[in-house]
Amino acid sequence: MIDLALYGFDDHKYPGSIPGTIPARIIAAHRERYDILCENGEASAQLKASVYYIDYADEPYPTVGDFVLIRYNPLGESQIMKTLPRTSYFARKDPDVGRGEQIIAANFDYVFIFSSLNEDFNIKRLERYLAVAHQSGAEPVIILTKADLIENHSTMLQQTEQVAIGTKILVVSVKNGYGMQEAEAYLQPGKTIVCLGSSGVGKSSLINQLAGEEIMKVNTIRDDDDKGRHTTTHRQLILLKSGTMIIDTPGMRELGLWSADSGLDEAFADVEAFLGQCKFNDCTHQNEPGCAVRAALRRGDLSRERWQRYLQLKEEVTYSENKQKFMQQRKEWSKSIAKKNRQMKKANQIHK
């Protein structure tokens, strides 16, 4: 018997159950099938059609990291009966997928946000990742990597501190071990970590170093002796020896900067603090009298650069929302057709 608590399950959070079901965690999501882990070990499961696929169903489709209730089948496919409420998740609006939203990962405790301390260092990108992380409901941790490549990282650290008030910032190098102890402190049993950051910033290198094994593929040109190495079936939720879990999926890797909307408030709490204080409710902060933002800029309480960045991000979010709306409308028609097809297919399955 496996104790699901080792995989972060806390049954106190989920009072009431469905008779005949047991909890499980999704460790990999495939097209129409899931790999799950339950008290009986690893198993394969499918969504119960009459719960998930009928017209009025609004049961969220599970994703990697989700806790679900299953009807366990020792002889074949188990059935997923319910997706339990999430403590955190990343969602991506996608009119082509499922119900217009694709959930990429769920129930993680920490979001490691990576940025490297070399010429790739980009404070704006970091800010956006931070907004996305805040929005997920989990705790962001900023990891500035490749400290060995730079003599003095104090300016970049300062810049980071300014945009990440209240967020833990680690400076690390896997090459010389700098800051690794602080990173290891996050290897807590039962906790789940996801990684955000552009390709090449050193996510895999750090996670592998922490894990003490190669669980994520490092972006280097393969050596000759690597050629024959067989890549085992890729699990998307990986349990480390420490008892910590890492979620690593293609979706996480692609996770870009689309849904930074509500997270913006938290990432820019210092800016937003001035917004409600203008004399006029509809202040545009251009030339109205009694504008708290312009006063803060004049006093130097708010840096011009940070204000500009805030405006820029706001604009990008609005643009991306409008674009999504347009796409949504355009796809509505084809979507409704697809839905009808799906329903017909499922109805046939149920009656089989």
Ligand code: GDP
């Ligand atoms: P990922 O794409 O974010 O997972 O990045 P990788 O972990 O694959 O690393 C990309 C490249 O950066 C590889 O060539 C690594 O060897 C290199 N790298 C990673 N961490 C460090 C570091 O701390 N110092 C230096 N100098 N290079 C690093």
Ligand code: ZN
């Ligand atoms: Zn104003």
